[in-house]
Amino acid sequence: MADVVMATPKEQLMAAIAPEVAKIEQIMREDLQEATAGADPLLTEVLNYGIFNGGKRLRPLLLVLAARLCGLSSKNKIKKNKIYKLAIAFEYLHGATLFHDDVIDRGDMRRGKPSVNKEFGVIAAILGGDFLHSRSMSLVGEHGGIDALKIFCQATNAMVDGEFLQLRNAQNYTLSEEDYFAAIKGKTALLIAATCEIGALAMGAINSRQQALAEYGLSLGTAFQIIDDLLDYQGDATQTGKVVGNDFQEGKMTLPLILALSTANGEDRERLLFLLGNESGRKEGFFEAYVLIEKYDGFVLSRRRAESIVAEAVAGLRIFSGEECLPVLSVLNALAQYVLARKK
């Protein structure tokens, strides 16, 4: 008799979403082929290289799941086509921001291979991003209508605004929690809220359902970013692929540091501020800062904050109470737990 190996929650989740992810990939391939018909071969190559890079497809997946929760059936082919086109628009937009981020940060690697900027240069990265940006809006307008386009553009512009806010925050060592949350809302969470909301909107769901899904996305995105910022301190570089302590070394104010600063006694607070302000010595100061943040539970409290936000996110979906909702709800719940548990 063979051994019975229990699947981990992550494995169960991955198995549950695999067909959707495969479908999303397929639709993207078809759409990109259509969008680049007759286009310059290099442009086509750049787009395919940058988009098909093993991404998790979280944003389009959330849109499809939101639509399923609002009644999308596999039999309604016209509706399904519309929903998947809307879904991939979010992945294109995400791709566009990654193309541009790699120019801004001079990032050489992306998911274990050279970034578009590194591989094809700055023209390809900027213009390829612009192409995807434009295609994404065109898809949202065509398949979601003007209301969806408005939500999408608001989220896009909030993302730009969030990046500017973060730039400004980087200079400010007395940043408040409120400022931190405002920045990550714009930078990450609003677009994840938009993907969930548009999934519901495109199904003609009632307003309370649209709002519940938007709130779920907002919370999920917020928790996602808190964990991202935690991993920057506590992650395993071999898993995250990023240098530990990068944010601190750049003087970036994230939640663990903000929470520690807000409760530290005078002496420790001053020491933390000194370590932060001493730009050339931040690399050496990282371990000492880490110990001080831990002393004031900065990491534990950040994680708890993410956990309570995720709990709220899931609780807000209670209005989807029909039995037919259970399978999708369990995936959305598992996704939320995965956001908390992820190591990379």
Add this chain to the structure above:
Amino acid sequence: MADVVMATPKEQLMAAIAPEVAKIEQIMREDLQEATAGADPLLTEVLNYGIFNGGKRLRPLLLVLAARLCGLSSKNKIKKNKIYKLAIAFEYLHGATLFHDDVIDRGDMRRGKPSVNKEFGVIAAILGGDFLHSRSMSLVGEHGGIDALKIFCQATNAMVDGEFLQLRNAQNYTLSEEDYFAAIKGKTALLIAATCEIGALAMGAINSRQQALAEYGLSLGTAFQIIDDLLDYQGDATQTGKVVGNDFQEGKMTLPLILALSTANGEDRERLLFLLGNESGRKEGFFEAYVLIEKYDGFVLSRRRAESIVAEAVAGLRIFSGEECLPVLSVLNALAQYVLARKK
């Protein structure tokens, strides 16, 4: 009795369009204020700096003129508002491409002052451009509907494609006229066609009128780019603000060179190709190449080509035959002549 000073055609044109340009500026200021309400102050500063820089506002102007030709009256306030919002979308998109171009070309100056990239850095230039890009599509979707958005996005993506084509062309010294026209169509002309077409579309003009205006824009844009490329050889640097011979020094294949190469005798052709291929010596070779291009009428023939394209552009507007069309037609005609006559 005072002296009577006759206005030049350029002065007459400028006087005729001044009120429209002022109105366009005003609507942009109001819209940008609305779009950046609550946004980061730096983002707002970057956008205002980059947008209000003394641009000629050709694209929005064309949209308003096209709409007037299709019956826009100053009394219809709702329609007027819609038309101006669509018009400024084209200026935003143009702004977005300039923001990004300055990153790509590392351009330090733009219209006599430091470029956004130079003044605020690469993050501001890329993300500020993304913001404008997104705002422009949102305006087109909201005020022009899905059909306008489709035309707009096709033109945007053709622009990216045209840039890629131009990149590819730069390596190719045996470029055909056809390739040259395909690249400038995507890079410049299609968007100017789109602005004219959408002006007509938004007025509910019949298809033949939409198409006539689209053709006018396509021809105007094509002629505009030919003259731009001519000025790169023959312009007065104190007027154009650009280094003469820049395209040749970069090995860029534009119409005067292509036409000369296609008719030069074997020896001259070989010499031109040698001067082009000798990358490190192109600066010194420029004058010799100039003389060779002139020998084969490359400049004269390019200008004639632009003139005949402009003549077609204007002729295509004959279907607007009503007397009420005459004032707008005369402005569109003068604009076309201005494109040919411009020195910068």
